[in-house]
Amino acid sequence: MKSTALVSLLLWSGLSAACGGQGDHDGKEWTKEELDELEAKWGFDWPFSGIGSFAHLDHSKCLTDPSVNYDIAIVGAPFDTAVSFRPGARFGPRAIRQASSRQTGFRGFNARASVNPYQNWAKIIDCGDIPITPFDNNIARDQMTQALTELGKRKAVSALSPKPKLMTLGGDHSLTLPALRALKEIHGRPIRVLHFDAHLDTWNPNAYPSYWGATQFTHGSMFWMANQEGLLSNSSTEASVHAGLRTRLGGTEWVDNEDDSSQNWVRFSADDMDDMGTQGIIDGIMRVLGTEDPVYLSVDIDVLDPAFAPGTGTPEPGGWTTRELIRVLRGIEGLNLVGADVVEVSPAYQGRGEETALAAAQVVYELLSSMVKRGMKEMGKEVVPETKQKLLKAAGKSNGKDEL
Ligand SMILES: *[C@@H]1O[C@H](CO)[C@@H](O)[C@H](O)[C@H]1NC(C)=O
Ligand SMILES: [Mn+2]
Numbered sequence: 157m158k159s160t161a162l163v164s165l166l167l168w169s170g171l172s173a174a175c176g177g178q179g180d181h182d183g184k185e186w187t188k189e190e191l192d193e194l195e196a197k198w199g200f201d202w203p204f205s206g207i208g209s210f211a212h213l214d215h216s217k218c219l220t221d222p223s224v225n226y227d228i229a230i231v232g233a234p235f236d237t238a239v240s241f242r243p244g245a246r247f248g249p250r251a252i253r254q255a256s257s258r259q260t261g262f263r264g265f266n267a268r269a270s271v272n273p274y275q276n277w278a279k280i281i282d283c284g285d286i287p288i289t290p291f292d293n294n295i296a297r298d299q300m301t302q303a304l305t306e307l308g309k310r311k312a313v314s315a316l317s318p319k320p321k322l323m324t325l326g327g328d329h330s331l332t333l334p335a336l337r338a339l340k341e342i343h344g345r346p347i348r349v350l351h352f353d354a355h356l357d358t359w360n361p362n363a364y365p366s367y368w369g370a371t372q373f374t375h376g377s378m379f380w381m382a383n384q385e386g387l388l389s390n391s392s393t394e395a396s397v398h399a400g401l402r403t404r405l406g407g408t409e410w411v412d413n414e415d416d417s418s419q420n421w422v423r424f425s426a427d428d429m430d431d432m433g434t435q436g437i438i439d440g441i442m443r444v445l446g447t448e449d450p451v452y453l454s455v456d457i458d459v460l461d462p463a464f465a466p467g468t469g470t471p472e473p474g475g476w477t478t479r480e481l482i483r484v485l486r487g488i489e490g491l492n493l494v495g496a497d498v499v500e501v502s503p504a505y506q507g508r509g510e511e512t513a514l515a516a517a518q519v520v521y522e523l524l525s526s527m528v529k530r531g532m533k534e535m536g537k538e539v540v541p542e543t544k545q546k547l548l549k550a551a552g553k554s555n556g557k558d559e560l
Contacts (some may be wrong), residue, residue, distance in 0.1 A: 203258040209282035210252070210325075210520070211259035211274060218283035218310075219303055225310055227278040227317045228527060230520070231303075232285035233327035235296055236502070238374050240364075242469045244502035248513075249285055249325040251467075251503035252520065255513035259521055268486050269525040270541045276528045277535065279313040288327075293373050300334035308342045308495070316531045319343070319494070323520055326499030328469060329357060332454050333378035335497060336387040339452060343494065346389040348449050349379070349396040350441060350491065352481065353456035354426070354472040355403040358383070358416045363406055375469070375500070383419045394444050395420040399437060399484070400459035402426040402474050426459075426475050434480055438487030445491055453496040455481075455519050457512060465515050467506025478515045482522055489526040496523050 201212045209215040210230040218224045218231075232249030239245065261274035274280060286303040288296045304322060312320040319342055324335060339347050351357065358379040361370035372381050379396075382388050389395040398416075401423055405412040416423065422444050424437055432440065445451055458468040461475035476484075498516045506512040532539055540548070 200262070201260065203260060208250070208253045208257065210517075211256045211264070211282075212261070213274070213280055213282045215282045215284060218281075218307055219286065222310075224281070224283075225279070225313050226281045226283070226320050227312050227314050227531075228280045228321045228323060228524060229283040229307055230281070230323050230325065231283045231307060232325045233288060233300055233331045233497075234285050235288040235290070235300070235326070235331060236328045236469075237290055237296065238293055238330035238371075239328045239469050240374060240376055242502055242505060244504045245326055245328045245469055245500055246290065247503050248327055248499070248501035248516070251501055251506075251510070251513040252325045252498065252516045253282075255510050256517035256520065259517065266521065266525040267542070268482070269489065269522070269529055270539045271525055271529045271532065273521070273524040273528040277314050277316060277531055278524075278528050280524060283307060293330075293371065297330075297334055297373055300331055301337045304335055304338035305341050308338050314531070316534055321493065321527055322495045323523065324495075324497040324499075325516075325520070326497055326501065329353075329375040329454070329456055329499045330373055330378050331499060332357075332452075332497060333373065333382055333387075335454075335495060336378075336382045336452060337385070339450075339495060340385075340387045343450060345450075346387055346391075347494065348389045348391075348445060348451050350445060350451055350453045350488070351379070351396065351398045351421075351456075352400050352454070352459040352484075353398060354400060354458045354475060355456070355470065356398065356401065356412060356416050356421075356423075357456075358419050358421060359406075359412065360415070363412070379421075380419065388420070389449070390420055391449075393417075393420050394422045397422045397424070397441055397444050399424040399441060400426050400476055400481075402472050429476055429480060434483040434487060437484050441484075441488050442490065445488075447490045448492060450494040451491045453491070453493055453523065455496070455498045455516075455523075456500045457498065457516050457519075458500055460512075460515060465501075465506075465512040467503050467512030468500045469502050470500070471505075478511075478518070481515075482518060485519065485522040485526070489529055491526070492530070493523070493527055498523075 234246040236245040264274040265272040462471040
C-alpha cells in the first residue's frame with residue numbers, strides 16, 4: 157500500500173488546503189518526514205490485516221486508469237459459465253487472494269528460488285478483476301480478450317521487460333483462449349504453451365454429443381480453438397507440452413491422443429512422475445520448450461490429486477502432490493515466460509483449510525519468483541543459493557544478505 161497510500165495522503169492534504177483548511181488537521185502541510193513516520197507507524201500489514209489484494213500488493217483498478225504501469229500484474233478473471241461439470245470457479249480469484257495472505261514482501265524470500273519476488277526489480281501489483289458477464293459467453297470472451305490485451309500492452313516500468321507480464325487468476329480454463337488471443341496481438345506471433353492439467357483441453361467441441369450444435373468456447377476446447385485461430389506455434393511437431401495428464405479418453409481407442417499429437421502437443425502423464433521423477437519431467441519439458449522461445453504457462457489446479465486440490469471443477473484421482481508440482485515449477489524456471497494463469501479453483505468444493513486455494517497461491521508465488529529471477533539473470537545479477545552463500549561466508553565474503 158506504500159506508494160498509493162502516500163499519493164492519496166498528498167492528494168488529501170492538497171485538497172483540504174484548497175478547501176480552506178477543512179479536514180481534521182486544519183489544512184496542515186505534511187512534511188515528507190511526517191509522512192514517512194506515518195508509513196513506518198501504520199504502513200505494515202500483518203498476514204491477517206488489510207484489504208485482500210494478492211500478497212498484500214498495491215492494488216489499482218488498472219482497466220479504468222490507463223496511467224497505471226507495472227512489470228507484472230495479477231489479474232482476476234472470475235468466470236465459470238463454460239464448464240462441463242461443477243461450476244464455482246468464478247469465486248477462484250477471491251479465494252486465491254485470501255489464501256495468499258501469508259505472502260508478504262516483508263517475509264517473501266523464496267528459499268527454493270533464492271529470490272524475493274516482491275522486493276526486487278519488478279513492480280508487481282494487483283490489477284483487480286475483469287468484470288466478466290455471467291450471462292453471455294460470447295460477450296464474456298470478448299471482455300476477457302479486450303481486457304487482457306489492454307493490460308498486456310501497457311508500457312512496463314523496468315527497461316528489463318519490454319512488455320509487462322500478466323498473471324491471471326481463474327476462473328474456468330476457457331479464459332486461456334482470450335489470454336492467447338491477447339498474446340498474439342501483443343507479440344505479433346504464435347506462442348508455445350506449457351499446460352499442467354489432468355485433461356487435454358484440445359478437444360474439438362464436436363467431440364461432445366453435438367446434435368444440438370456445439371459452442372466452441374468451453375473449458376475443454378480452448379486449445380483446439382486456439383490452434384484453429386493460429387494462436388499456437390506449429391513450428392515443430394513438438395511445439396507445446398501437457399504435463400500431469402490422466403483424463404479418460406473418448407470412445408474405445410486413442411483418437412483423442414492422436415488428435416492432440418496432430419495439434420503438435422507433447423504429453424507427460426501423471427504416472428510419468430513415478431517412472432521419471434520430478435527431474436525427468438523437468439528435463440522432458442525443457443528439452444521441448446528450451447529457454448528462448450516465448451512460452452505461456454497455464455496451470456489447471458486439477459493437475460493436483462483431489463487429496464491436495466479437491467476444490468476444482470473436474471477432479472481426477474491419481475494426480476501429483478503439491479510438493480511435486482512446486483518442484484517441477486522450480487526446475488523449469490529457465491523458461492521464457494510471457495504470461496501465465498492459474499485456473500479452475502472452485503472454492504466451494506475445497507476443505508476448510510483452503511488447501512486448493514493455498515496451492516494455487518503458492519503456484520503464483522513460484523511463477524512470480526521465476527519471472528523475477530530470469531530478469532535478474534538478464535541484468536547480470538547473481539542469484540546466490542544458500543549452499544553457495546555459506547561457502548562465501550566461510551571464505552569471509554558476504555554479499556551483505558543476512559541469514560534470518
Ligand atoms: C497450425 O495448424 C492449424 C491446423 O492444424 C492451422 O489451423 C493454424 O493456422 C496453424 N497455426 C499457425 C500459426 O500457422
Ligand atoms: Mn483444464
